[in-house]
Every structure is written in C-alpha cells, then in structure tokens.
Amino acid sequence: MTHPIRRRLDAGDDPQAAERGLASLVLTIVELLRELMERQALRRVEEGTVTDEQAERLGCTLMRLDERMNELVEEFGLEREDLNLDLGPLGTLLPKE
Amino acid sequence: MTHEGVWVYAIADHAGGDVFLPAGVAGTLVRAMTAGGLTALASNVDLAEFGEAALRRNLENLAWLEEVARAHHDVVHAAAGLFPVLPARFATVYHGDASMAAAFAERGDQLRAALARVGGRMEWGVKVYALPIERGAEQVATRSAEPGAGMAYLKRRQSEISAKRQSSRTAVASAREVHVGLSGHAASTRLYPPQAPALSGTKDPMLLNAAYLLDAGGAARFASVVADAAAAHPDLRLDLTGPWPPYSFAGQEA
Amino acid sequence: MAAVLVRRAGSLTGAACGRVPAELPRDFPAERVALVDLLDRVLAEGVVVTGEITLSIADVDLVTVSLRALLASVSTLNRQEGR
Numbered sequence: 001m002t003h004p005i006r007r008r009l010d011a012g013d014d015p016q017a018a019e020r021g022l023a024s025l026v027l028t029i030v031e032l033l034r035e036l037m038e039r040q041a042l043r044r045v046e047e048g049t050v051t052d053e054q055a056e057r058l059g060c061t062l063m064r065l066d067e068r069m070n071e072l073v074e075e076f077g078l079e080r081e082d083l084n085l086d087l088g089p090l091g092t093l094l095p096k097e
Numbered sequence: 098m099t100h101e102g103v104w105v106y107a108i109a110d111h112a113g114g115d116v117f118l119p120a121g122v123a124g125t126l127v128r129a130m131t132a133g134g135l136t137a138l139a140s141n142v143d144l145a146e147f148g149e150a151a152l153r154r155n156l157e158n159l160a161w162l163e164e165v166a167r168a169h170h171d172v173v174h175a176a177a178g179l180f181p182v183l184p185a186r187f188a189t190v191y192h193g194d195a196s197m198a199a200a201f202a203e204r205g206d207q208l209r210a211a212l213a214r215v216g217g218r219m220e221w222g223v224k225v226y227a228l229p230i231e232r233g234a235e236q237v238a239t240r241s242a243e244p245g246a247g248m249a250y251l252k253r254r255q256s257e258i259s260a261k262r263q264s265s266r267t268a269v270a271s272a273r274e275v276h277v278g279l280s281g282h283a284a285s286t287r288l289y290p291p292q293a294p295a296l297s298g299t300k301d302p303m304l305l306n307a308a309y310l311l312d313a314g315g316a317a318r319f320a321s322v323v324a325d326a327a328a329a330h331p332d333l334r335l336d337l338t339g340p341w342p343p344y345s346f347a348g349q350e351a
Numbered sequence: 352m353a354a355v356l357v358r359r360a361g362s363l364t365g366a367a368c369g370r371v372p373a374e375l376p377r378d379f380p381a382e383r384v385a386l387v388d389l390l391d392r393v394l395a396e397g398v399v400v401t402g403e404i405t406l407s408i409a410d411v412d413l414v415t416v417s418l419r420a421l422l423a424s425v426s427t428l429n430r431q432e433g434r
Contacts, residue, residue, distance in 0.1 A: 042255055052248070059247025062254075081300055163386055166393050170384065187393035222388060289391045296387045306391065338384065344392035 023076040024083065031069060031083040038062050100144040103191040106172045107182040107342070108201075108208055109136040110216050118175050122147070122168045132198045135208055137185075138176055139197065147190050156188070170342075177342040181216025183208065184347045215346045217313050218284060221339035223323060224292070225275055225305035227268040228334055264332070271330045272304035282322050283309035287345040301334060308345035316340060 041058045044050050050058065073080055104122055111129065118138070121127040125140035145151060155161045169187060176182045191197035201208060280286045287310075291303035311319055320337060327335040 038254060042251060042258070045251055046255075055251060056245065056247040059249070059251040061247075063247060063250040066250075162390075166386070166389055167384075169393065170389055292387055292391070298387075308392070338388055341384075341392065 019076070023072075024078055027069070027072055027076070027078070028083045030072075031080075034062075034065050034069060037065075100148070101141045101193070102144045102147055103194060103197050104140045104142045104147060104169075105185040105189045105191065105197065106138040106140075106169060107176055107184045108212055109138055109176060109183075110181040110212055111136045111179075116176075116179070119171045120168070121172050122165045124168075127172055130194060130197070132201055135201055135205065135212070137197060137201065138172065138182075142190065144190075144192075147188075149190075152188055152190070173342045173344075177219065177340075181212065181218075182342060183212040183215055184342050184344045186348065211347060215310065215343040218310050218343055218346075219313070219316070219340035220308045220310050220343050220345055221316065221319055221337060222341060223275075223279060223305065223307050223309065224297070224303055224336040224338075225272045226297075226299065226301040226303050226334040226336070227265070227272075228332055229301055268332055269304055271333055275326045275330060275333065275335070276305055276307055278326055279307070279309055279319075279322065282315070282319055283311055285310040285346055289345075304333070308341070310343055310346045 041050075041055075041062060045055050045058070070080070073083070104125070106121065106127065109129065116127075116129045116138075118127045121140040123140075123142060123146060125142060127138055127140050130137050130139060146155065155165075166187070173182065173184050191200065276286075276288075287308045289306040289308065291306045294300050294302070297303050309319065316339070323335055323337050327333070
C-alpha cells in the first residue's frame with residue numbers, strides 16, 4: 001500500500017525551525033542507516049562470520065558514528081528520539097525493538 | 098432553492114415528546130421523527146455541503162471534519178444522556194424523510210435488535226502506553242581510543258537491544274493481560290489500532306486502544322478496575338476516557 | 352481521567368418535539384473529547400474517502416498522512432480481530 005507521507009516544513013516566521021525540520025529529516029535517514037549497519041554488524045558477530053579484529057574495528061566505527069550522531073543532534077537542538085520517523089498509523093520506521 | 102438532505106445522528110428508544118438537544122451539524126436544528134416504533138434524531142442539511150460529492154470533498158478537510166464530528170457527537174452524547182440510543186453511522190444522509198423512513202422500515206428488526214443490545218449502555222475507552230525505558234543510561238567511560246573499546250561497544254549494544262526487546266515483549270504481554278482483565282467486566286469490547294505518536298500526542302508507544310461496553314451504572318466499578326490494573330502494571334500507563342455513546346458497538350451483529 | 356456525564360438541569364421551557372432552546376450551551380457536554388479518540392469511533396464504520404489531510408493537533412503541525420491509509424489500517428485490524 002503506497003501513500004504519500006511528507007513532513008511539513010514550516011518555514012513560517014522561524015527560519016531556524018525550517019532548518020531544524022530539514023536537519024531532523026536528514027538525520028533521520030542517517031540514523032536509520034546507522035541502525036541498520038549496527039544491526040547487521042551485531043548479527044555477523046553473533047554468527048561468527050567476522051574475526052575478532054574485524055569485530056573490534058566495526059565496533060569502533062559504530063561507536064564513533066553513535067557519538068557523532070549525539071553531537072549532530074545536539075547541534076540542531078534535537079533529541080535522538082526526534083529521529084524516529086513516524087509513518088502515522090503504520091508505526092515508526094525505526095522499531096522500538 | 099437549496100436541495101435538502103436528512104443527516105441522522107442516532108436511533109432512539111423514545112416515545113416522542115419534548116427533546117432538548119444541542120444544535121446539530123452546521124448549526125442545524127435537531128428533530129425527532131418517529132416511525133415504526135423507532136425514533137430517529139436528525140437534521141435537515143444542505144446537500145451542497147452534505148451530499149455525496151460534497152461529503153467526499155469536505156471529509157478530506159480536517160477543519161470541516163472536526164467541526165462536524167464534534168457537532169454530531171454533541172448531539173449523540175446529549176441524547177444518550179436522556180434515553181437509550183443507537184448511534185447512526187457518521188455521515189448518514191438521506192434524501193428526505195420518506196427515504197429515511199423507508200430505510201428504517203426495511204431494517205426495522207435489525208435496528209430494534211441493535212438498539213436492544215446497546216441502548217442504555219455506554220462505552221469507555223482505555224488506552225495503554227508503555228512507559229519509556231532509558232536508552233543506554235550508562236555513558237560508560239569507554240573512550241574510543243582504548244583497546245577493546247569496539248568490542249565492548251558491540252557487547253553493550255547487544256545487551257541493550259535484548260533488554261529493550263524483552264521489556265517490549267513484557268509490555269505487550271502486560272497490555273494484553275490488562276485487556277483480558279478489563280474485558281471480563283464489559284458486555285462487549287472492540288479494539289482500535291494503537292494511535293501513532295503523531296496522533297496520540299505522546300512519544301510513549303501505545304500498546305492498546307480499546308473500547309468497552311458497560312451496562313448503565315457500571316462506570317464507577319470499571320474506573321476502579323482500571324485503577325487497580327494500572328497499579329498492578331507499573332510498566333504501563335493507562336488512560337481512561339468516557340462515557341462515550343456506544344459508537345463502537347452500533348454496527349456489530351448480535 | 353474519566354469524564355462524568357453531567358446533565359444540566361435548568362429552566363428549559365417546553366417546546367415542540369425536537370426544538371432546541373437557545374440557552375443550551377454549544378460545548379455541552381462540558382468536557383471536550385480528544386479529536387483522535389472521536390475520529391477513531393466515528394470513522395470506524397467505513398466512511399470511504401481518499402486524499403490527504405494534514406493533522407494539526409494541539410497546534411503542532413505533524414506529518415501529512417493519507418486518510419485512506421488511516422481507514423485501511425482500521426479495517427485491517429478489524430479483520431484481524433475477526434470482526
């Protein structure tokens with residue numbers, strides 16, 4: 001079932017709000033990718049298809065990405081939870097696990 | 098000359114006589130029309146606004162929908178406080194009294210049965226939310242440069258994810274338990290899809306959105322049952338709304 | 352928490368069947384229900400419309416959703432519950 005989902009960017013009187021709206025949209029995509037990468041990495045570590053060294057490198061990269069997300073989110077006056085893209089009645093894009 | 102239709106609010110078990118109700122949709126007068134032992138609460142409406150084509154257009158306009166839905170609800174709710182009612186399906190518009198009477202005559206037995214089933218009963222809504230779990234409250238002093246930091250991060254994320262999954266399963270099971278418990282105190286129940294955060298107005302995920310049909314006079318006891326359920330499940334937040342006219346049960350088969 | 356139905360007693364004069372006295376306040380009953388909860392109930396029986404609506408609730412502009420998707424999700428759930 002396809003349906004148009006758009007986030008309303010309210011430029012209005014507050015250009016910062018528009019910037020924040022745009023930032024949250026972009027960061028949401030980034031966060032989605034980060035989370036998908038993280039899940040895949042965890043799965044591979046669980047399955048044992050990566051060496052300890054690879055796991056260590058993956059972990060460091062992901063950790064740094066996670067830290068960077070915190071920084072970016074703070075820069076735009078957002079919170080990590082704001083990045084959960086809401087599809088309305090169909091639930092959130094990033095599962096609450 | 099405007100073309101008039103008839104907007105129906107509800108079928109009432111009411112012999113006739115004075116009826117004091119708020120104004121209806123588009124500020125119209127609400128009247129009671131008795132036919133075949135059934136009383137319909139209805140308003141004359143302009144088909145330019147309430148005809149089929151116009152409705153399709155207007156129902157897409159949330160401002161219009163809100164105003165009309167609230168006006169409709171005000172009438173149904175007021176009526177339900179006066180006598181047993183069977184709420185009509187929202188946006189039921191006939192082309193005239195005659196066609197309304199004919200439709201009621203045709204479905205008279207069904208309507209009477211439905212009215213007997215829900216008339217005099219009110220519904221109460223319960224929404225159950227999962228209370229938030231803190232994400233990784235442990236801002237561990239693991240610095241990126243430390244050896245083994247990557248592995249430690251992965252392990253931490255793994256246990257966070259399992260913990261969340263587990264608490265989510267627990268919360269869902271809790272909500273189900275609450276629903277089963279409350280259903281035992283109701284004549285009938287109906288589930289609605291949980292409202293997304295954008296609609297519910299809270300970030301806490303909604304786990305249950307249910308309507309419970311109660312006998313007249315059952316409200317106080319139900320409220321205390323809900324309070325007990327809330328106390329028994331500290332991982333959940335329960336939200337009780339009501340009384341509602343029995344909207345959620347008007348369309349069901351006996 | 353729960354709304355209590357308050358019947359307004361008052362000196363409402365008798366009128367012909369169904370006539371509405373002007374004194375009855377527009378926002379009767381006293382407590383205003385949440386629009387989403389009301390729409391859950393009144394839209395539940397399959398009012399079929401298409402198109403987009405913008406939900407503005409509590410003065411916050413949120414995502415634009417398709418009303419059809421909203422209604423479709425309602426009917427899906429009802430089917431799942433065997434109704």
